[in-house]
Amino acid sequence: MSIGHTLLGLLESGPRHGYDLKRAFDERFGHDRPLAYGQVYSTMARLLKNGLVEVDGIEPGGGPERKRYAITDAGITDVDAWLRQPEKPEPYLQTTLYTKVVLALLTGRPAADLLDTQRAEHLRLMRELTRRKKSGDLADQLICDHALFHLEADLRWLELTAARLDQLAKAVTS
């Protein structure tokens, strides 16, 4: 999953401090692997350098100064391009896809289009593997079958998520 794009997507709803960003990330996507503070600050420094976020304000505190970050127009364009770009079909994509779907719903983008784009990409690879399997030897067939069953699991997840989009939209925006 692209941490940078995810943090940018979370910033679309309004400026946040690094700590707020980490908390929002962990609440929505970090169930198994919460973000380390160091990773948040190093990512924000990179986004700042690339002009994708800007410092919206600095609050002095007891400890180090707290920067509040806001997404720039270039940042919004970058998130948009990331959400539209289908992932390279490979096993165990659910974490990235789930993140993209939730961010699309949170930012008012068409999540159904995102799922269908990904679905088309998966099927393209499944067709390629099926063609290879038809002309290949038994070893080829078994290797292709393994990949096909994994891709099929992803596709079933995409289908189920598409059927539950309304429900998910209510859950993430409530």
Added chain:
Amino acid sequence: MTAAAEPLLQATALRKSYGRTPALDGADLTVRAGEVVAVMGPSGSGKSTLLHCLAGIVQADSGRVCYRGRDLTAMSDAERSALRRTDFGFVFQFGQLVPELTCLENVAMPARLAGTRRRAAEAQAAEWLARLEVGEIAGKRPGEVSGGQGQRVAVARALVGSPRVVFADEPTGALDSLNGERVMRLLTDAAHDTGAAVVLVTHEPRVAAYSDREIVVRDGKSRDLEQVS
């Protein structure tokens, strides 16, 4: 085949309800000669109704189905039946073979109904059974063969009349993975060799992977995935 090829079969803005339950709500679909189009979607999405409307088995409440420039929705029942005999082939989930007839007689039936003499029809049927790798069960009745064999007999029956379009509704739904793949390979290879288009309704992505492109039906509306990505 190219995207610019003339449509062989084209459905536009199809609507169909069963009582108060809508099954199709403005579905569109275009099939070109020689291509395999998968129609996917959740149970109850309207994909089988779409196939039945395309094949002229069910009449839509509104919208048009054109086959080679002729409007199916404006044809009489007799004209549509004739078209189904001469130009269309069908494969269903459970074969729907006639249990009293042998496999050979089942496959020969479309040709017999079209007026071909018994000997010629059975010769064609034997050829197709061999091609579908079930020549050895020609004399058996459907109840005496396995599910996979029965489905290959059904595919042979669908293709024996050299149809321009084969409609396959969950053709592998009752088969295990290995038999399902064998049926799909034989069906798509045979359709490719004869130039027939295939409209394939399936909920299985691995079966849809035998198609050239995919249409998704949700809540009675269709979506061509090529237009999305």
